Amino acid sequence: MKIQYSTQFAKDARKLPQHIKTAVKEIVIQLENAQNLFEIRDCRTLVGVKNGYRIRRGNYRVTLSLMIQDDTVMLLRVLPRGQVYKKHI
DSSP: OEEEEOHHHHHHHHTSOHHHHHHHHHHHHHHHHOSSGGGSTTEEEOTTSTTEEEEEETTEEEEEEEEGGGTEEEEEEEEEHHHHHHHOO
């Protein structure tokens, strides 16, 4: 899959603790090698958001959007669990 990053995702990622940054890098590698999102561990759809998904790593969530026509994943945010659903899309 192709990966794109939102500017907000990049800002969020710079503020993360080191162990979460490492986990996010692993998620990106998994996404690049995956044929579909359901091959990714802990990837779930977001209720009420068309083509919206989240990946859980500890207390953090990576939210993403799947662009089906060109098989691209847009990484939107990476935030603590309590904040991500309030600030998502």
